[in-house]
Amino acid sequence: MKKIRIGIIGAGRIGKIHADNLRRHPQAEIAAVSDLFAGPELEAWAAARGIGTVTKDSMELITNPDIDAVFICSSTDTHVPLIIEAAKAGKHIFCEKPVSMELDRTEEALEAVRAAGVKLQVGFNRRFDHNFKRVREHVLGGTIGEPHIVKITSRDPNPPHDDYIPRSGGMFMDMMIHDFDMARYLCGSEVEEVxxxxxVLINPVFAQYGDVDTAVVTLRFKNGALGVIDNSRQAVYGYDQRVEVFGSKGSAAVTNDHPNTAEISTAEGLFRDKPLHFFLERYNEAYIEETHMFIDSLVNDKPVPVDGNDGYQAERIALAALLSLRLGRPVKIDEADALQKSSLESV
Amino acid sequence: MKKIRIGIIGAGRIGKIHADNLRRHPQAEIAAVSDLFAGPELEAWAAARGIGTVTKDSMELITNPDIDAVFICSSTDTHVPLIIEAAKAGKHIFCEKPVSMELDRTEEALEAVRAAGVKLQVGFNRRFDHNFKRVREHVLGGTIGEPHIVKITSRDPNPPHDDYIPRSGGMFMDMMIHDFDMARYLCGSEVEEVxxxxxVLINPVFAQYGDVDTAVVTLRFKNGALGVIDNSRQAVYGYDQRVEVFGSKGSAAVTNDHPNTAEISTAEGLFRDKPLHFFLERYNEAYIEETHMFIDSLVNDKPVPVDGNDGYQAERIALAALLSLRLGRPVKIDEADALQKSSLESV
Amino acid sequence: MKKIRIGIIGAGRIGKIHADNLRRHPQAEIAAVSDLFAGPELEAWAAARGIGTVTKDSMELITNPDIDAVFICSSTDTHVPLIIEAAKAGKHIFCEKPVSMELDRTEEALEAVRAAGVKLQVGFNRRFDHNFKRVREHVLGGTIGEPHIVKITSRDPNPPHDDYIPRSGGMFMDMMIHDFDMARYLCGSEVEEVxxxxxVLINPVFAQYGDVDTAVVTLRFKNGALGVIDNSRQAVYGYDQRVEVFGSKGSAAVTNDHPNTAEISTAEGLFRDKPLHFFLERYNEAYIEETHMFIDSLVNDKPVPVDGNDGYQAERIALAALLSLRLGRPVKIDEADALQKSSLESV
Amino acid sequence: MKKIRIGIIGAGRIGKIHADNLRRHPQAEIAAVSDLFAGPELEAWAAARGIGTVTKDSMELITNPDIDAVFICSSTDTHVPLIIEAAKAGKHIFCEKPVSMELDRTEEALEAVRAAGVKLQVGFNRRFDHNFKRVREHVLGGTIGEPHIVKITSRDPNPPHDDYIPRSGGMFMDMMIHDFDMARYLCGSEVEEVxxxxxVLINPVFAQYGDVDTAVVTLRFKNGALGVIDNSRQAVYGYDQRVEVFGSKGSAAVTNDHPNTAEISTAEGLFRDKPLHFFLERYNEAYIEETHMFIDSLVNDKPVPVDGNDGYQAERIALAALLSLRLGRPVKIDEADALQKSSLESV
Structure with missing residues (x-):
């Protein structure tokens, strides 16, 4: 049985989760891990998992001939150079979203991948969620006919720490980018206009950086359908992850997952527990599946389930959404392409 | 358009509700009302509704040649004599449940009805409930195949006043009798054994009268199906009225009705309002429909939807259930027939 | 007990429903009904309800000194002249929505009402719906904190007949106007921008008249909250009427009402019946309550629950929404005021 | 970090599941596996997991001084002798339910465990289910007051193969034994009478062996509460696992888990997918937790979460339930103790 040998670049929370999920795949083997801050703690973590190599230098992994694929889980600004180097070295790549915050940089990375003929999967984990997959199956299967309206609600339980805000990329590139990908995935059509x-209703710090914490974005798809996404950085009742696709023959809607089905009835009313708290709980299984499908794609030389173009298209929409916020008018996705080279800050 | 002229016997809460519901039927006209305690208040009530006759004497209604049908809403002990007199006078009869608490007395009443060729409908209002009717339609339509298990939950929000308990007839004749009727109605088979x-878990006063406030009754139906009914005199979260019929091809289940669909999500959890409070709220529409169907049966000379035999069969099961409680063993419905002439108190 | 004597102007479907609902109020009396097409059928209908006067001439009702209030249920183009005449004649007025499709005409009608000191209620029936009222109570009661996002879904089960489309007033004035009112009502703030x-995804006939059959409208409220309304002329699964108010302390959401709670489980899956079919079923109780509250306002000389300004504000938003559709950009509500005198057709 | 070295006795489906679940615990190590039918297939399975020893002889594991604990996953008739040998050898024991089908044999095994001072956990996996645990927390926490009625529904999606039926132990010992344990666990009281x-409504083969395929069992608890359990060998819509505890201050109820939350609305109605198919899907996480808690009990020398007495008490109730079926009357749990030595067949 063929084994895929993997190097993990960036051993923060998500890097470690991917590593543990990969270990459960019979054909995956974690060969090495790199992190700028590698030290005794990471070494202990790696030792407990039988991971032989721990280094601060990601190039050590990329140039290691025994490694088949890398998982790029380091900060966003490192994604493009790492993709380019890994591609040149002939490694297959799993990269966290977004590829970058500049379209031309993302294009550069995709070009390197194409040139090298390696595979690149982008970490849109929600596509592997049991709920959203079921909606997609019904859309593809024709149950609901032609899509007319796609509705996505995505709200975090808590805003990020204040110091993360300026380097987050902003609501559209950091948070709503998942929903832009979901919109394309569920509607089966590209977005034309946003x-x-x-x-800013939750924390004034967002305003300092030209960011928002609450947003409603309207979409127009190429196939004529309309869409709407609402995001909030703080839903006090927990992670709120719902979608609905309404079409000519009906609708398919999913609501949140809960830690249990208990309904408590008392003299005061009926109660149930809040939804699963945040993305690690809600998308636990989806994270496993995305890495296992990546391994399967390599083992069987099949296309990856979410490719570089998927990452690129979501970034285009995110930039257009930000431009629309700045300009106070609807923006065609093509406009974002044109504008992206100049700083959005100057808009 | 033919009009059915009605006399209401007993103007307590349920008598007045029937009167107001009948007024909404274009072919019903309330001609008279009688009540032992008729006085200025009842007269005012009647006057506001254009009801010409108010009397203390029910026989005045029964002998009135202008009256086509009577609604017997007086206390249970008066049902049998009133049915007999009304039948003799050729009046059609709507009688509240139970017909009586003694099977031979009920038989006597039914015999009088048969002899006179009048119609008798018994007030099992729940058969007209939108939820239970839908379950029945699915059972009759074959959706769930052959019934295997019938489950009924029926719990009141509050126990009755202490002074009502001794004259209530006990949990089986007063409260669970509705569920015995529902069991027959939903299963489409007679009960063979209980x-x-x-x-006594709620109020020790029930024990003083040989009554209980909490009960679980198992049923065996003639068609082989099993059943279970649970009753409580106090569900603090409100009126709990659920049924489920499980069969060879699936199940049909209904849960409670609520005053609204609002779901409130806060940092503490998810909340919704309690079910509709009690029978007047929950069965509001069912009460209307049972009286309107009675009128329709008279206008079109069709069978009534719930007849005297339905009343009789439910009473048999109620007596058998009480006997089982006393004997601490399963009881065939036939046994209750045999024992009923001797006092159950002596068991 | 004081009685309010009412004249019904326009005896179409909604006029008749109001009449029957009013008859259930102990202090309302229908004195007369007018309809351009009054004939034997309407006379029979009126006779069965003891309504003495049937006429083709609405002025006969308006000038009748025995009449206290009129219900204007005739076509939209007649609303303003009838309001003006009725106000001059000192009648209280219940008028179906919209008051008119031109803001200056509506202002003229409101001015006449103010000058005459009569009461005017506008027929936004959904404010009286049990579900929406419960959401509003939670918003007012502070359960959900400050509103951040208001979401309204409103979809009809079937599009109107082709010949109604050109005279409907268009999606925004005919259908979404209810949602604009609901948005103001639930958010407790005026809309600033849309x-x-x-x-056109359902029936190309809508396009012929510059109308649409599917729309997503984004709102910005004066209090900073955002909103989104989606409408479709055809939800094949039935009338879809949901709202959600999301705020700093939680959310309050309501979903559809169903004809029963039955859940059917079979080898194929779990099934339940579609929502209540259309507005007559869903808003049955709300229609009763709006007319009864109007009568109560007259009897007790209290403000009406939905006044002329409520009608006016919803029309402003509807016009702004249409203007936004034409211009392809966000529109301030104030802009609609300025533009309304010139024909929107020329935009 | 201390490691617990484990031998798996019986490598059927459940033995293999336990092994894989144990491998995910950082302090568990599978040292050996035994199975009567061990062969190349099992050897390959073990090799892939780094399990060094594969044998046909369970005594090889039990006498192995390097092994700390055994998982007894072989057929029920082997449980008692294996427990006795393992206890004598000083091994801690995890044993699948039931310990045996004869109470005196179970007592013998428990005596050996006590004498040896080893730990014994019985495989009532459902206690570790997220739903049932939440109900229990509410019962213990006092949310619902004193329990009055415990209701358990437990239905399998498919009956077992015909040849399994005679050696299953019958519905009460094979299937309902889980519910008897759940009843004790949720009510916090022993059962007094059943x-x-x-x-037999599903497959006549059950009747050949004196078994049933459909049952409703009523319980009376020592604390005065009542209970009811219904079981069916075939719910065509899938594994049906629900409980409800109703008490003086309210109720706590859980319904099934579903593979997704998708609700599909079409012109035919509203649809959702069936519950999780069977015990492996539904109790996947519970199986993991029961083995991990066993390991934790050994590592920290704490009591196991489900002990030998729990196994014994559930067996007593199962025997009493069978006796009640045979005798056609309620049976005290004590009666089952007395009768168990004579063959129930002779009853």
Missing amino acids: YTQGA | YTQGA | YTQGA | YTQGA
Whole structure:
């Protein structure tokens, strides 16, 4: 049985989760891990998992001839150079989203991947969620006919720490990018135009950086369907992850997952527990599946389930959404392409 | 358009509700109302509704040649004599449940009805409930195949006042009789045997009268199906009225009705309002429909939807359930027939 | 007991429903009904309800000194002249929505009402719906904190007949106007700006008249909250009427009402019946309550629950939404005021 | 970090599942596996997991001084002798349910465990289910007050193969034993009396062996509460696992888990997918937790979460339920103790 030998670049929370999930795949083997801050703690973590190599230098992994594929889980600004180097070295690549925050940089990375003929999967984990997959199956299967309206609600239980805000990439590139990918995935069509309504209602720090914490974005798809996404950085009742696709023959809607089905009835009313708290709980299984499908794609030389173009298209929409917020008018996705080279800050 | 002229016997809460519901039927007209305690208040009530006759004497209604049908809403002990007199006078009859608490008395009443060729409908209002009717339609339509298990939950929000308990007829004749009727109605088969587990867990006053406030009764139907009914005199979260019929091809289940669909999500959890409070709220529409169907049966000379035999069969099961409680063993319905002439108190 | 004597102007479907609902109020009396097409059928209908006067001439009702209030249920183009005449004649007025499709005409009608000191209630029936009222109570009660996002879904089960489309007033004035009112009612704030995405996805006839059959409208409220409304002229699974208010302390959401709670489980899956079919079923109780509250306002000389300004504000938003559709950009509500005198057709 | 070295006795489906679940615990190590039918297939399975020893002889594991604990996953008739040998050898024991089908044999095994001072955990996996645990927390926490009625529904999606039926131990010892344990666990009280209504409605083969495929069992608990369990060998819509505890201050109820939350609305109605198919899907996480808690009990020398007495008490109730079915009357749990030495066949 063929084994895929993997190097993990960036051993933060998500890097470690991917590593543990990969260990459960019979054909995956973690050969090495790199992290800028590698030290005794990471070494202990690696030792407990039988991972032989721990290094601060990601190039050590990329140039290691025994490694078949790398997982790029380091900070966003490192994604493009690492993809380019890994591609040149003939490694297959799993890269966290977004590839970059600049379209031309992302294009550069994709070009390197194409040139090298390696595979690149982008970490849109939600595509592997049991709920969203079921909606997609019904859309593809024709149950609901032609899509007319795609609705996505995505709200975090807590805002990030204040110091993360300036380097997050902003609501559209950091958070709503998942929903832009989901919109494309569920509707089966590219987005043509977006219009953003945004507000700072939760934490004034967002405003300092030209960011928002609450937004409603309207979409127009190439196939004529309309869409709407609402995001909030703080839903006090927990992670709120719902979608609905409404079409000519009906609708397919999913609501949240809960830690249990208990309904408590008392003299005061009926109660149930809040939804699963945040992405690690809600998308636990999806994270496993995305890495296992990546390994399967390599083992069987099949296309990856989410490719570089998927990453690129979501970034285009995110940039257009931000531009719409700044301009106060609807923006065609093509406009974002044109504008992206100049700083959005100057808009 | 033919009009059915009605006399209401007993103007307590349920008598007045029937009167107001009948007024909404275009072919019903309330001609008279009688009540032992008729006085200025009842007269005012009647006057506001254009009801010409108010009397203390029910026989005035029964002998009135202008009256086509009577609604017997007086206390249970008066049902049999009133049915007999009304039948003799050729009046059609709507009688609240139970017809009586003694099977031979009920038989006597039914015999009088048969002899006179009048119609008798018994007030099992729940058969007209939108939820239970839908379950029945699925059972009759074959959706769930052959019934295997019938489950009924029926719990009141509050126990009755202490002084009502001794004259209530007990949990089986007063409360669970509705569920015995529902069991027959949903299963489409007669009950053959019952076994009762009862307890006094809410109010010790029930024990003083040999009554219980909590009970689980197992049923065996003639068609081989099994059943179980649970009753409580106090569900603090409100009126709990659920049924489920499980069969060879699936199940049909209904849960409670709520005053609204609002779901409130907060940092503490998810909340919704309690079910509709009690029978007047929950069975509001069912009460209307049972009286309107009675009128329709008279206008079109069709069978009534719930007849005297339905009343009789439910009473048989109620007596058998009480006997089972006393004997601490399963009881065939036939046994209750044999024993009923001797006082159950002596068992 | 004081009685309010009412004249019904326009005896179409909704006029008749109001009449029957009013008859259930102990202090309302229908004195007369007018309809351009009054004939034997309407006379029979009126006779069965003891309504003495049937006429083709609405002025006969308006000038009748025995009449206290009129219900204007005739076509939209007649609303303003009838309001003006009725106000001059000192009648209280219940008028179906919209008051008119032109803001200056509506202002004229409101001015006449103010000058005459009569009461005017506008027929936004959904405010009286048990579900939406419960959401509003939670918003007012502070359960969900400050509103951040208001989401409204409103979809009809079937599009109107082709010949109704040109005289409907268009999706925004005919259908979404209810949602604009609901948005103001639930958010407790005026709308400042709207942006419309619309499409013709169901019936090309809508396009012939510059109308749409599918729309997503984004709102910005004066209090900083955002909103989104989606409408479709055809939800094949039935009338879809949901709202959600998301705020700093939680959310309050309501979903559809169903004809029963039955859940059917078979080898194929779990099934339940579609929602209540259309507005007559869903808002049955709300229609009763709006007329009864109007009567109560007259009897007790209290403010009406939905006044002329409520009608006016919803019309402003509807016009702005249409303007946004035409211009392809967000529109301030104030802009609609300025533009309304010139024909929107020329935009 | 201390490691617990484990021998798996019986490498059927459940033995293999336990092994894989144990491998995910950082302090568990599978040292050996025995199975009567061990062969190349099992050797390959073991090799892939780094399990050094594969043998046909369970005594080889039991006498191996390097092994700390055994998992007894072989057929029920081997449980008692294996427990006795393992206890004598000083091994801790995890044993699948039931310990045996004869109470005196179970007592013998428990005596050996006590004498040796080893730990014994019985495989009532459902206690570790997220839903049932949440109900229990609410019962213990006092949310619902004193328990009055415990209701358990437990239905399998498919009956077992015909040839399994005679050696299954019958519905009460094979299937309902889980529910008897759940009843004790949720009610926090021992069962005093049972009454069984059983029927053969699915497969006549059950009747050949004196078994039933459908049953409703009523319970009376020592604390005065009542209970009811219904079982079916065939719910065509899937594994049906629900409980409800109703008490003086409210109720706590859990329904099934589903593979997703998708609700599909079409012109035919509303649909969702069936519950998780069977015990492996539904109790996947519970199986993991029961083995991990066993390991934790050994590592920290704490009591096991489900001990030998729990196994014994559930067996007593199962025997009493069978006796009740045979005798057609309620049976005290004590009666089953007395009768168990004589063959139940002779009853």
